Amino acid sequence: MAEKYLAREKDPRRRSILETLIAHAKAEAAANFPALMATVSPQAHYQSYATNDQAMNEAQSPQGKEGVAAYYAAIVESGCHFIEHDVDRMAVGQDTLTTEGELKMGYPGGVLSALGIDVPDPSTLYLYEQRLLIVWGFDEEARVLCEDSYSGGGAGFDGISERPIRTEQIYRVTQSASDSSAT
Structure with missing residues (x-):
């Protein structure tokens, strides 16, 4: 969807934002850590409001570029980077x-087991x-x-x-070496 928006967007600021989003999403899906971190601000501060579990929300809310880097490294190292976000609504502003x-x-069974969820096969x-x-x-x-x-909404856990x-x-993006630079 972001590529469709970019194709028709004329405003330079919004184009830059869309280009960054596209580069960020592709790098994250391909587990291309250098390209991903090139899209992140030094003042980054993420916040999760995804669950009613405050500790889990805080664990998914890294602060600063180093915190974000550690967060993404942990996602890849745990095998939790098989992600598809099928975006059906998007709005683009100036900031x-x-x-x-x-x-x-795709959650690894071993991670689910560590979270206290019984699974038939930890390697699945x-x-x-x-x-x-x-x-x-x-x-x-x-x-x-x-x-x-x-x-x-959705089944969640x-x-x-x-x-x-x-x-x-799960939808996967692969990048060639020439695609690895971010805007």
Whole structure:
């Protein structure tokens, strides 16, 4: 959806924001850490409002570029980077952008076990589904300043052990070396 918006957007600031969002999303999906971090502001501050569990929200709310880097590194290291966000609504402003749609994520069974969720096979991925809204903020150089996330609806963790999934069932982006630079 962001590429469609970019194709028709004339405002230079909004174009820069859309270009950053596209580069950020592709780098995150490809687990291209250097390209991903090139899109993040030094003053980054993420905030999760995704659950009623304050400790989990805080764990998903990194502060500063180093905190964001550690957050993304932990996602990749844990195998929780098989993510698809099928955006069906988007709004672009001068400093913010919102994305809303269905989130699908392949959660490793080992991670679910560590969270106290019984799964038949810890080596298998399990499908997490949730409606997700992200309010993105951008700094003066159009780098990601914040990702404030809100979720609701969808199965979430309820019954997740009954939803095994293969990696090819989650949308994946691959990048060539020439695509690895971010705006």
